[in-house]
Amino acid sequence: MLLESVEYARPDTVEQALTLLSQREGAAPLAGGQSLVNVLKHRVASVELLVDISRIDELRRIEARSDGGLEIGACVTYDELDGSDAVRASHPLLADVAGHIEDQQIRDRGTIGGNCCLSDPTNNLPPLLVALDATMNIRSRSGGVRQVAAEDFFHGYFSTAVGEGELLCSITVPPLPSPGGAGYSTVSLGADSKALARAAALVRGNGVIEDARVVLACFSAAPMRHHGMEAALRGAPATAEAVAAAAAGIGDGLDPPGDVHASTDYRRALAPVVARRAVCQAIGNGGDERG
Amino acid sequence: MVDAATTHAIEYTINGERQQATVPARRLLVHHIRDTLGMKGTHIGCDTGSCGACSVIVDGRLVKSCMMLAAQADGTAIETVEGLAPDGALTPLQQAFNEQHGLQCGYCTPGLLMAASFLLRRNPNPSEAEIRRAIRGNICRCTGYVNIVRSIEAAAGPAASERAA
Numbered sequence: 028m029l030l031e032s033v034e035y036a037r038p039d040t041v042e043q044a045l046t047l048l049s050q051r052e053g054a055a056p057l058a059g060g061q062s063l064v065n066v067l068k069h070r071v072a073s074v075e076l077l078v079d080i081s082r083i084d085e086l087r088r089i090e091a092r093s094d095g096g097l098e099i100g101a102c103v104t105y106d107e108l109d110g111s112d113a114v115r116a117s118h119p120l121l122a123d124v125a126g127h128i129e130d131q132q133i134r135d136r137g138t139i140g141g142n143c144c145l146s147d148p149t150n151n152l153p154p155l156l157v158a159l160d161a162t163m164n165i166r167s168r169s170g171g172v173r174q175v176a177a178e179d180f181f182h183g184y185f186s187t188a189v190g191e192g193e194l195l196c197s198i199t200v201p202p203l204p205s206p207g208g209a210g211y212s213t214v215s216l217g218a219d220s221k222a223l224a225r226a227a228a229l230v231r232g233n234g235v236i237e238d239a240r241v242v243l244a245c246f247s248a249a250p251m252r253h254h255g256m257e258a259a260l261r262g263a264p265a266t267a268e269a270v271a272a273a274a275a276g277i278g279d280g281l282d283p284p285g286d287v288h289a290s291t292d293y294r295r296a297l298a299p300v301v302a303r304r305a306v307c308q309a310i311g312n313g314g315d316e317r318g
Numbered sequence: 319m320v321d322a323a324t325t326h327a328i329e330y331t332i333n334g335e336r337q338q339a340t341v342p343a344r345r346l347l348v349h350h351i352r353d354t355l356g357m358k359g360t361h362i363g364c365d366t367g368s369c370g371a372c373s374v375i376v377d378g379r380l381v382k383s384c385m386m387l388a389a390q391a392d393g394t395a396i397e398t399v400e401g402l403a404p405d406g407a408l409t410p411l412q413q414a415f416n417e418q419h420g421l422q423c424g425y426c427t428p429g430l431l432m433a434a435s436f437l438l439r440r441n442p443n444p445s446e447a448e449i450r451r452a453i454r455g456n457i458c459r460c461t462g463y464v465n466i467v468r469s470i471e472a473a474a475g476p477a478a479s480e481r482a483a
Contacts, residue, residue, distance in 0.1 A: 028346075028365045035326060035343035035389045037319035047322060057387075064346075064385050065366055076322050077343065079390060106379070130455025131433065132370060135379040136386065219454060 028068040037079040041086065041196060045168040047078045049192030056080050056194060058102050059136040062145050081138070086196060089113050095202030097121075101140025101195045106131070108139060118159070118200060120209045124151055127219045140195045143180065146187045146249065149222045153181050154244035155211055157252065158227035158305075162199040165189055172196070183248035206233035210308030212301040216288060223289040224297035228305040236260045236269075236310070241302055246283040246294060253277055256302060265310040267303075274299040274306070319392065328392035332357075333401030341388040348372040350388035351398060359399040359428050363457070370456035373429035374398050380436040382455070399428035402435065411435060411473040420469030422460035430456045434470045443475035 035057075038044040048054045053075030057063055060081075066072050080086055086102035091113040099108070108114050109126030128134055128142075128151050142152045143163065156163075156177040163180045165173045165188065175188045177198075182188065189195050203209060210228045215221060225244040231237045239260040244250045259273035278298035285291035319326055329338045332355065341350055351360050351374070360383060363371030367385040374383045375397040402409050411434055414420065421427045430453060437444055437452035444452065449470045450463075458466060 030344035030346070032324060032342075033344050034322040034324050035319070035387065036322040037389075037392075039320060043320055051322070060387070060390075061367065061385055064387070067344075068366070077387075078322075079319075081390070130370070131380050131436065131452060132373055132382045132385070132455045133367070136381055218451075 030067045031070055031073070033067070033074055034076040035079060036076065037082065039083065041080075041083060041166060041194065042168075044078050044080050044083065045166060045192065045194055047076065048194060049168045051076050054078055056144075058138040058141040058144075059104060059133075060141075061133050061137040062141065062147070080194070086140070091117060092199075092202075097200040099139055099198045099200065101144075101197055102138045103140075105134040105137050105139070105142075109134065117202065118209070120211055121155065121159070121200065124155055124211055127151075129219055139198060143177075143198070144187055144189060144195055146181050146183070146185050148184065148248055148250075149225075149245055151213075151222070151225075153177070154225055154227040154242040154250040155209075156198065156200070157181070157250045158211075158229045158240050158242045159200050159203075159209060160229070160240065161201070163188070163195055164197045164199060165193050166196045167193045174199075178252065181249035186248075204229065204231035204238075207231040208309045208311070210305040210311070212304035212308065214297055214301060221288075224294055224301050226298075226301035226305040228302070228309040230260070230265070230306060230309040232265060232310075234265055236263050236265050239306065239309075241306060243281075243298060243302065246281050246298060253302065255280070260306065267307055270306045270310070271299075271303050274303040277302060319389070326389045326392065328389060330391050330394050330396055332396045333398060333404065334395075339388075343387065343389050345388040346384055347374075347376075347386045347388045347391050347396075348383035350391070351383060351396075357398055357400055361425055361428055363425065363429075368457070369426070369429075370433065370453075371426050371429040373432040373456065375432055375436055378439075380433055380455075397432070399431050402431060409435075409473075411438065411470070414469040414473035415466075418465050418469040418472050420462070420466045422458075422462045426456060426458045426460075430458070430466055434473070437470070438474055444470070446471065449474075 055074045057077040057079045086100040088100045090098040105125040114122045161177040163175045213225045227242045229240040241253045263269040278295035283294035361371040363369035372383040
């Protein structure tokens with residue numbers, strides 16, 4: 028397919044990228060391109076200048092922080108997350124989730140920053156980053172880093188906290204709670220395919236759930252925490268029965284979209300299923316079984 | 319390439335051979351390979367990044383060449399299906415596709431050969447599950463997956479070593 032005429036620039040530094048993005052109307056960052064190139068083919072968005080940020084060294088790093096957390100450059104690919112010793116050591120679930128995004132070709136090009144900035148509600152990483160309480164580090168030409176909690180970053184369909192002339196540069200993932208763990212569950216069309224319903228969870232506690240974050244995706248335009256289920260989990264024993272009780276009926280208050288693959292009612296029925304599985308994985312990862 | 323432009327001079331190697339070209343920014347890598355270089359082994363199946371027929375290896379990574387701009391290939395090393403057997407002697411993988419009847423119409427074959435080559439470099443002795451996962455991005459509309467998996471199995475691990483001996 029023929030793309031519309033477009034300009035292309037490949038800056039070497041974030042500063043150069045920000046200059047290009049802020050000086051030109053119709054400029055858009057190009058990272059892995061695994062969604063944007065299709066958008067350009069179908070001409071559903073008009074882009075005049077593609078600013079290719081995919082090779083900027085500063086955006087390609089994974090840093091293991093001294094507090095046990097991670098700082099991940101926006102242009103780190105899914106395959107690099109999957110294969111990173113640092114990510115495997117501190118946040119193995121993040122590596123596993125990235126390693127099951129679509130196919131090898133997409134994992135070799137697609138980036139963590141692109142997955143977030145596209146803000147497609149079916150994308151894999153947004154609910155997990157909200158559950159992990161990640162911080163999105165956004166830079167602009169006027170200087171400074173604007174830090175936005177992942178929970179506040181995703182505004183809706185294809186809309187995020189990143190404004191005109193700004194660039195998501197890195198994502199800070201805090202260390203997992205100790206004792207505690209993270210979990211993730213998806214019902215999808217096929218293996219590693221488009222999600223119909225998804226949940227991510229973070230649990231603190233050992234034997235008893237001290238605190239929990241439960242995030243649902245595919246139920247609304249952006250990942251959403253389910254504060255009711257979180258409250259029900261607080262103080263509950265870290266058992267499958269208690270988790271199932273906390274998850275029961277959580278779909279009733281939701282108004283998810285219905286489509287050819289899953290009706291609104293079916294998605295409502297899936298909500299407690301994925302939420303329960305994600306929290307059970309989180310407690311299995313350390314909530315109640317660590318010695 | 320710090321400066322924005324609608325055309326760019328690029329330089330890369332393709333199957334080991336150095337090339338220079340001037341490409342429009344909007345040109346997809348697959349069109350550059352097929353139409354400018356005339357290397358028709360890399361196929362276009364869906365043109366939407368769904369089928370994997372256009373898979374090539376860029377700097378050691380398996381990519382769909384319809385999901386990347388030619389300008390983005392500047393400075394890279396590209397490998398296409400033509401590079402697998404430069405002197406005409408089939409690789410063990412190609413030989414296995416032949417012997418195991420790993421193709422029917424053959425349209426998806428170049429992409430599958432590149433995906434399988436990538437897999438065997440990373441994991442010379444994959445399980446059947448690993449093979450199936452590795453070709454997840456390559457669609458065979460003849461649905462000949464059983465023989466494709468069998469071909470890759472035949473080319474992998476000890477079988478490949480024996481063949482080379």
